[in-house]
Amino acid sequence: MSTTSMPAILDAVRQRALSDSEALALADYSDTAALAEVAGELRDRGYGGVVTYSRKVFIPLTHLCRDVCHYCTFAKTPKRIEQAYMPVEQVLAQVREAEKLGCKEALFTLGEKPELRYRAAREALAEMGFASTLEYLAHVAGRVLEETSVLPHINAGCMTDDEIAMLRPVSASMGIMLESASERLCEKGMPHYGSPDKAPAVRLETLARAGRACVPFTSGILIGIGETRRERIESLLALRALHTQHGHLQEIIIQNFRAKPDTKMASAPEPDLDELLWTIAVARLIFGAEMSIQAPPNLSPGVLPQIVAAGINDWGGVSPVTPDFVNPEAPWPHVERLAKETALSGKLLQERLTIYPRYIRDAERWLDKALRPRLLQAVDGQGMPRVDDWLTGQSDSAPDSDMALLRKERVAASRPIAAILRRAEAGERLDEDEIVQLFAARGDDFAAVCRSADRLRQQVCGDTVSYVVNRNINYTNVCYFKCQFCAFSKGKLSENLRGRPYDLSAEEIARRADEAWQRGATEVCMQGGIHPEYTGQTYLDILATLRAASPDMHIHAFSPLEVWQGAETLGLPLEEFLRQLKAAGLNSLPGTAAEVLDDEVRAVLCPDKINTQQWLTVMETAHGVGLPTTATIMFGHVDGYQHWARHLLAIRDLQARSGGFTELVPLPFVASESPIYLKGNARRGPTFRESLLMHAVARLVLHGLIDNIQASWVKMGEAGVLACLNAGANDLGGTLMNETITRAAGASHGEEVGPAEMDARIRAMSRSPRQRNTLYGEADPAQRERAARAESLKDVVNTPASKYERSKRGLIASG
Known part of the structure; x- marks a missing residue:
């Protein structure tokens, strides 16, 4: 030749x-x-x-x-x-x-x-x-x-x-x-x-x-x-x-x-x-x-x-x-x-x-x-070595190396990354390979991705940081699903990990909801394990109990898994069951049970759970009957950057069709008490760099379709939240009152951050706090006043699971 x-x-x-x-x-x-x-x-x-x-x-x-x-x-x-x-x-x-x-x-x-x-x-x-x-x-x-x-x-x-x-x-x-x-x-x-x-x-x-x-x-x-x-x-x-x-x-x-x-x-x-x-x-x-x-x-x-x-x-x-x-x-x-x-x-x-x-x-x-x-x-999600000791839910400070990059006066993105960022800021749909490149960004590229996301946050949300006063009520920790990551749920008689199995009575559910309202909450977030004796009627009864206890409370409840299981147990079409839930008082759905929307990951992480398409179907159907939802991604376990990219694109494409997502909530995996980690089959959670990039890349991928990116203070900690707010996030989620799922997995950050403390933290970050409702409107003034003078929480009562309450209907009226 x-x-x-x-x-x-x-x-x-x-x-x-x-x-x-x-x-x-x-x-x-x-x-x-x-x-x-x-x-x-x-x-x-x-x-x-x-x-x-x-x-x-x-x-x-x-x-x-x-x-x-x-x-x-x-x-x-x-x-x-x-x-x-x-x-x-x-x-x-x-x-x-x-x-x-x-x-x-x-x-x-x-x-x-x-x-x-x-x-x-x-x-x-x-x-x-x-x-x-x-x-x-x-x-x-x-x-x-x-x-x-x-x-x-x-x-x-x-x-x-x-x-x-x-x-x-x-x-x-x-x-x-x-x-x-x-x-x-x-x-x-x-x-x-x-x-x-x-x-x-x-x-x-x-x-x-x-x-x-x-x-x-x-x-x-x-x-x-x-x-x-x-x-x-x-x-x-x-x-x-x-x-x-x-x-x-x-x-x-x-x-x-x-x-x-x-x-x-x-x-x-x-x-x-x-x-x-x-x-x-x-x-x-x-x-x-x-x-x-x-x-x-x-x-x-x-x-x-x-x-x-x-x-x-x-x-x-x-x-x-x-x-x-x-x-x-x-x-x-x-x-x-x-x-x-x-x-x-x-x-x-x-x-x-x-x-x-x-x-x-x-x-x-x-x-x-x-x-x-x-x-x-x-290793991290790319297979590169972890180079710091930061852990989700446990570390109080941020790694110096990452923070130094974020503080650099001038950063020069590589030509490929700069081109992707220009497309994202213009609202164009990125492809999977481009999103993977953003997650793999290191050095100046990492800082450039965060800054690009922060520019979009400033453009869309300004310098306001929002949060909602809410209470999580996890009505049972008994679950017959075998999700490998979950340290919260238990078999009916299991006493391993943290505490005995429980199944709340209707009276305790109502008491917690009423107490939350009296303390200024505008939302109760209801989620639990999938109890083998629950049916769709159980969820309808829970709504009836909540409505009787607190007529004006926004009920943010039931993961797509619970909705799917509830419809199946009643033999109802998904849309009909969602309409019944809405008529019974449901206002919106949390976007949990998503983990990572890729069936390659789900086959390892939660093989008996609903699959990617089923999760998306529940959400699209909910949006169709007028129930808005959040979206989440739990990352940093057995997944990789290509899986994260597919997840974000699935959320983006559904939002383009339905418009029903109010926010995306990145949830860094908390490993220390998780069964899959304890068995040696998962990573230790995402690195700090990856956690920041998830917030930043989500802002870039979803720009023009989902305006709100939430940072979980329970998982990121105060220093981590500050970094997220400079990398695309604009919301801190809820004050929680009770949080048990993340803490069961090993997180050590606090269970409640009241409005006064939340406001002080946000102002210390040179941002303006805004107390919102679930759908990002203004919080009710009367509830804001109650939240400002809230008394301490009373001790909760976790009804032992062996005393299963077949009815979740209660007769307690609002105080």
């Missing part, structure tokens, strides 16, 4: 994968700048404005190796080392020190099966009670997992199926450098001569074994050791073929040879910068936008922006503790310096884990069952 066809090839790679013949044609094309231009476009498509790295500690478990690569200074003979293997306690001491410095990866590197060559290795292993180096490695990596929070990444060389199976439960990822697929380099006089484990077929078979075993794997090539450009491409194509078959290669490393003293290749020429940039660009063109392409930063000091421009998206592992034992002459750059050099290329340096996000998101396939809880606790 002639170079005259190269423009066509470069144009084609923007749309599709290159064929092998097209890729091989790149070997004769020397215009590195042209290659890098297209490679940079592909990298930006896959990774946007982020370049990642892993904060690691380097563990050289043994320097003994049976191979004799002519460029290597890592491998040593027994006479040149003090001990054959690092003792496990020495490893743990280094890992613990690294853990204190924020390291999340322990990179185990070692020579190839030295016991096959050296008696010293065999004797050392026998003395420790192990039959092989890899058996000892499995033991050490297991101890690291048990005793620290650091995740092992294992570079163990060539392995059998059994060895991979042995190491998989104790490592989050593994790797082996192919280096080259050229058999020529194994011939006499070439760098791999005398090194049986460097035979390309042997290494490729290990890579294939890892793929079949579903191990997230790292590989790559070493350039400048005598191979040709065509041979590099052949090596990359061999790796691509394996990845196409198994999908297990999480990154491809392009490592440039560095000549080292006291080796056979001490005087060999090193590849120049153009050679490195050319190879990086070609690797990107061959693997496309999605593959992570990495180049070690310590091997190319002073030219890192050029390397980024050639198409990499990752710097690999960088250690603040240990040197690069493979290239000891090349010190790691400090992370702060690496961040600055990355910024010079217009990119944000972002920490990642040793295992890449897409493999974490499909953990059942790619991770041993024992490792999944560790990974879930360590």
Whole structure:
């Protein structure tokens, strides 16, 4: 294929994968700048404005190796080392020190099966009670997992199926450098001569074994050791073929040879910068936008922006503790310096884990069952590491790093994010991919998304912050549904978690409603578990009791699940049941039971609950009979950004048809007492950045259709609410009087914030408070007066569930 066809090839790679013949044609094309231009476009498509790295500690478990690569200074003979293997306690001491410095990866590197060559290795292993180096490695990596929070990444060389199976439960990822697929380099006089484990077929078979075993794997090539450009491409194509078959290669490393003293290749020429940039660009063109392409930063000091421009998206592992034992002459750059050099290329340096996000998101396939809880606790919704200790419902302060970004005088959004924000501010419908990009925003992009949302909030709502004086009445915590996230509901006789099962009497429901009215409430919010003995008539009776107790109270009641179940138990069409509820006194519906409106998530989170379409049908039908509703999203558990995007679009599209949503309420998942979290099957809730972005992105996606975005002070805390009010939110929900569902899940923030305190908090945020009613009108003046002089709440009475009240009708009249 002639170079005259190269423009066509470069144009084609923007749309599709290159064929092998097209890729091989790149070997004769020397215009590195042209290659890098297209490679940079592909990298930006896959990774946007982020370049990642892993904060690691380097563990050289043994320097003994049976191979004799002519460029290597890592491998040593027994006479040149003090001990054959690092003792496990020495490893743990280094890992613990690294853990204190924020390291999340322990990179185990070692020579190839030295016991096959050296008696010293065999004797050392026998003395420790192990039959092989890899058996000892499995033991050490297991101890690291048990005793620290650091995740092992294992570079163990060539392995059998059994060895991979042995190491998989104790490592989050593994790797082996192919280096080259050229058999020529194994011939006499070439760098791999005398090194049986460097035979390309042997290494490729290990890579294939890892793929079949579903191990997230790292590989790559070493350039400048005598191979040709065509041979590099052949090596990359061999790796691509394996990845196409198994999908297990999480990154491809392009490592440039560095000549080292006291080796056979001490005087060999090193590849120049153009050679490195050319190879990086070609690797990107061959693997496309999605593959992570990495180049070690310590091997190319002073030219890192050029390397980024050639198409990499990752710097690999960088250690603040240990040197690069493979290239000891090349010190790691400090992370702060690496961040600055990355910024010079217009990119944000972002920490990642040793295992890449897409493999974490499909953990059942790619991770041993024992490792999944560790990974879930360590990551956010994208699969990136959590870098602060903020927890929903428990943290009183906001992370300094996020707040510093929000306070920056000037922020420069990347071109893709800036384009999306312009469309959102114009009221255009964003697509799923654009919304995902907004949720993934970090650094200046994160601040830009929040500021864009805040501009829209100012435009639509001004500086007024509203709230409603209300009371939550959760009439039963008995529920026959098995929602995995719920710490509130209980089986009929369950006494686990927080308190005994209860089922309120009609008299207690009426008493609470009357007390709420006397204390200035304009709304009661009624929700509970789905008691196995409840029917639709139960909900109608509850409304009758409330209306008798408090004729003028706004009744905001019954989730779509309760409505659906009520209609089914009475054998009524959904619309007819909703009309009956309205006639009985129902004023509006809460938008709960939504969790995340994506059935992929619901299948894990609440498999026996109504599905996405059923939830939307209840809401659309309610809007059709004149019952307005709120909308919610509970996020930060087993979901990802694409699920959040689908949820917001479902709400937006329904609102465009019906106009019945009054507000969106983001509900960050409170994990600590949630069953799914306690079982190790969910994350710890969203990060602070994600929680802010949910409010901001919701404002942007729903602009022009839903004006009110609510921040939950119970879940976000006072500092979090302040940040939300500067990121698109304009409402603080209710004063609550009683709140039990969030607290049952482990939240520690208060149960009631009265109007005086709410007003003071809002004014302290330099905003104007407004007490509203449920539908965002002005609160009744008489009720405002009552709220201002409200007495303390009386103790509640939770009727034990064993004394089931078959009738919810009461005779208490309003006081």
